[in-house]
Amino acid sequence: MIQPHGVILAGGRATRLGGGDKGRLAVGGRPLIARVLDRLGPQVDRVALNANGEVGRWADLGLPVLPDSIPGHPGPLAGVLAGLDWAAETGCPHIVTAAADTPFLPPDLVPRLLLAAGPSGLALAATQEGTRTWPQPTFGLWPVALRDDLRAAIAAGTRKVLHWTDRHDAGLAVFATEPLDPFFNVNTPEDLAAAERLT
Known part of the structure; x- marks a missing residue:
């Protein structure tokens, strides 16, 4: 199995945090995006960043920057599409995505997604709480x-990830949320404070 490319999704506008690049916010003295890179990087053969706006602001990371190819900030599916177009150019058959604001993502995310792939090759991570x-x-x-x-699908108006993945029978790789939710993400100042306590 060819190792997938990794794509960090940082194309959001962080409106609940006053705008700007969430990935640059520091937790435990390090930017969120550096923590994501630490965890995702060893699991993939190379990493790119999906981000919009001035690409030079990410130059210090030394990563390819992939802006959305569809205007109007249509959401994470546009970032996925940018990553897929990049992978197609390099001859890689698949990508794995991770959000730029999730400092605790699983160190075994990629192998478990590969094992969970549905018939179309799609898989999503998931968590379980009780029976849900x-x-x-x-x-x-x-x-x-x-x-x-x-x-x-995006051109036809699809914006929600699950609306599209459900049509293609995506598999699910289910992760435990104890002792820590590995997909905890920073959306508000309160989340940022909570992440600081967890590091």
Whole structure:
């Protein structure tokens, strides 16, 4: 199995934190995005960043920066599509995505997504609480073979990840939330304070 490329999704506008790049916020003295890189990087063969706006502001990371190819901030599916187009150019058959604001993502995310892939090659991470399973739609394994289908879906107005992945029978890799939710993400100042306490 060819190792997937990794794509960190940082294309959001962080409106609940006053705007700007959430990945630059520090937790435990280090930017969130550095923590994501530490965890995702060893699991993939290379990493790129999906981000919009001035690309030079990410130059210190030394990563390819992939802006959305579809205007209007249509959401994370546009970031996935940018990653799939990049992988197609390099000949890689799939990518794994992770959000830029999740400092505790699992160190075994990629192998477990690969094992969970559905018939189309798609898989999403998920967590379980009691009898309920909660997909984590910004953490997934995405096959390049579906990129034209995804492009058409976004053009037709699809914005929610699960609306598209459900049509393609995505598998689920289910992760425990104890002692720590590995997909804890920073959306508010309160979340940032909580992440600080957890480091």
